[in-house]
Amino acid sequence: MSAAFRLFRHDLKLQLRQGSDLIAPVAFFVLATLLVPLGVGPEPNLLTRLAPGMIWVTALLATLLALDRLFQRDFEDGTLDLLALSPMPLEMTVLTKVAAHWVTTGLPLLMAAPVLGLMLRLDPATYVTMEVSLLLGTPVLSMIGAFGAAVTLGARRGGALLALLVLPLYVPILIFATSAIGAAGEGLSARPHLLLLASFFVAGLVLVPFAAAAALRNALE
Amino acid sequence: MTTARIPLLHRYANPAVFGRLASQVLPWTTGAAILLLALGLYFALFSSPPDYQQGNSVRIMYVHVPAAIMSEVVYGMMAAAAAAGIIWKHALADLFVKAAAPLGAAFTFICLVAGSLWGKPMWGAWWVWDARLTSELILFFLYLGYLALVDAFDDPQRGLKAGAILVLVGVVDLPIIKFSVDWWNTLHQPASLMTMAGPKVDPSMLLPLILMIGGFTAFFITVVMLRLESELLARRIRAWRTAAGDE
Numbered sequence: 001m002s003a004a005f006r007l008f009r010h011d012l013k014l015q016l017r018q019g020s021d022l023i024a025p026v027a028f029f030v031l032a033t034l035l036v037p038l039g040v041g042p043e044p045n046l047l048t049r050l051a052p053g054m055i056w057v058t059a060l061l062a063t064l065l066a067l068d069r070l071f072q073r074d075f076e077d078g079t080l081d082l083l084a085l086s087p088m089p090l091e092m093t094v095l096t097k098v099a100a101h102w103v104t105t106g107l108p109l110l111m112a113a114p115v116l117g118l119m120l121r122l123d124p125a126t127y128v129t130m131e132v133s134l135l136l137g138t139p140v141l142s143m144i145g146a147f148g149a150a151v152t153l154g155a156r157r158g159g160a161l162l163a164l165l166v167l168p169l170y171v172p173i174l175i176f177a178t179s180a181i182g183a184a185g186e187g188l189s190a191r192p193h194l195l196l197l198a199s200f201f202v203a204g205l206v207l208v209p210f211a212a213a214a215a216l217r218n219a220l221e
Numbered sequence: 222m223t224t225a226r227i228p229l230l231h232r233y234a235n236p237a238v239f240g241r242l243a244s245q246v247l248p249w250t251t252g253a254a255i256l257l258l259a260l261g262l263y264f265a266l267f268s269s270p271p272d273y274q275q276g277n278s279v280r281i282m283y284v285h286v287p288a289a290i291m292s293e294v295v296y297g298m299m300a301a302a303a304a305a306g307i308i309w310k311h312a313l314a315d316l317f318v319k320a321a322a323p324l325g326a327a328f329t330f331i332c333l334v335a336g337s338l339w340g341k342p343m344w345g346a347w348w349v350w351d352a353r354l355t356s357e358l359i360l361f362f363l364y365l366g367y368l369a370l371v372d373a374f375d376d377p378q379r380g381l382k383a384g385a386i387l388v389l390v391g392v393v394d395l396p397i398i399k400f401s402v403d404w405w406n407t408l409h410q411p412a413s414l415m416t417m418a419g420p421k422v423d424p425s426m427l428l429p430l431i432l433m434i435g436g437f438t439a440f441f442i443t444v445v446m447l448r449l450e451s452e453l454l455a456r457r458i459r460a461w462r463t464a465a466g467d468e
Binding site (some may be wrong): 167 | 307353359362363364365370373374375380381382383386387389390391397407
């Protein structure tokens with residue numbers, strides 16, 4: 001366990017030293033979302049309706065940005081071989097990488113989202129639901145993304161391929177997250193949608209490490 | 222080597238044994254595919270009544286439904302083969318996944334296009350965002366993702382393995398497609414063929430439908446065997462080239 005924690009700190013430190021890695025996803029998230037009012041016009045009612053979907057769609061795309069680097073650097077310099085040989089199960093390594101990825105992309109998105117909500121005139125009644133949906137949903141995006149990064153490791157044109165594999169798997173998260181915000185906006189209970197998101201989170205936590213570790217072993221063979 | 226001692230699962234992993242089996246089975250499946258598709262199309266297009274509500278548009282169903290069934294069955298078979306490849310290192314299983322994938326993608330595409338052509342006169346829209354249509358579209362992208370991934374590696378064997386893992390992850394979509402019409406209030410109609418109370422389709426329409434489903438299945442078996450044989454030949458040519466020092 002302490003080995004996993006050390007790996008987590010090591011990954012985080014590497015990410016923080018390269019500040020651009022940390023800023024790029026959030027900057028993309030903010031910029032891409034702010035293009036929408038410029039594209040469809042600043043009409044407040046329209047923006048209020050579009051806001052949840054826009055925030056979530058750009059959040060999906062923003063998590064893609066840092067994914068292809070998740071295992072690539074360690075794969076190229078041989079760190080991944082050592083991690084695979086170490087007594088810590090590869091599944092645990094995957095979870096550690098997922099946690100580091102979420103802290104450097106998901107968490108900043110979570111913090112930037114309310115500001116974007118203000119600018120997009122998000123319904124004030126839905127802020128809490130949006131934050132909870134992001135809190136439950138973005139870790140799942142990191143998990144699915146880690147699987148995608150593992151399975152494309154060593155492939156040619158990995159980046160575009162990764163998006164093609166991962167985006168269809170992101171669809172359920174997007175659907176239930178935005179319907180949670182939609183329900184909150186109509187004064188209905190967002191609880192069922194959020195519970196489904198939570199179940200994705202738990203299922204991902206159990207299943208993704210095995211799938212991703214199997215893919216990593218294939219890449220390292 | 223006697224084949225009798227080898228467990229059934231692994232007997233057909235031997236390419237030579239598979240080749241013999243394929244050459245015995247292929248003429249029959251080819252014949253069955255041609256016969257069933259010809260008969261099915263005749264009944265579907267000429268010798269079945271128009272629907273009392275849908276008129277002649279109902280004939281699109283005789284292509285749409287078999288394609289939809291095949292899109293799911295093929296993915297299910299690919300997932301089973303992928304699991305067999307990972308668990309037992311079955312030599313032909315991974316190749317089967319690769320051989321079946323373009324066919325599954327084609328069936329899914331036909332299903333979506335035929336459904337869309339039917340949807341325009343019936344629902345008044347080429348496309349609606351209901352759960353059945355969306356999950357089927359995701360299945361199409363899963364097929365495309367597999368096809369892109371399997372060819373993206375310099376070492377073909379590694380591509381097959383990565384693809385097999387992806388196919389197994391994507392299998393979560395299958396129950397969603399199947400039960401989408403029960404879980405959500407969809408515009409797409411619920412199951413009428415495989416229900417607990419038996420088919421709810423009139424016999425005059427059931428006959429062409431079953432003929433077409435049989436025809437699609439026989440067509441799939443024929444083409445997938447041909448593709449498997451050519452994959453095996455391609456692999457042998459690669460091995461010879463490597464042995465001759467070409468690569």
